[in-house]
Amino acid sequence: MRGATGFDVSVPSGPTSPPPADLASLFECPVCFDYVLPPILQCVNGHLVCAACRLKLLRCPTCRGPLGISAI
Secondary structure (H helix, E strand, C coil), X not given: CECCCCCECCCCCXXXXXXXXXXXXXXXXXXXXXXXXXXXXXXXXXXXXXXXXXXXXXXXXXXXXXXXXXXX
């Protein structure tokens, strides 16, 4: 099916989103395993870390990349 813009807007069949438990695990701090709450801080590659652990880190614990100061 084509939308007003001419792009295909069909919805794929089958499960496309992870189960809620897997989705919640995306918001776990890799250091303390608590859920990351705002402000949500991330490295330059997008890995999350909680604000409390960010104060103790020089590099991302997931990829060892530099930690930015960007919050989402």
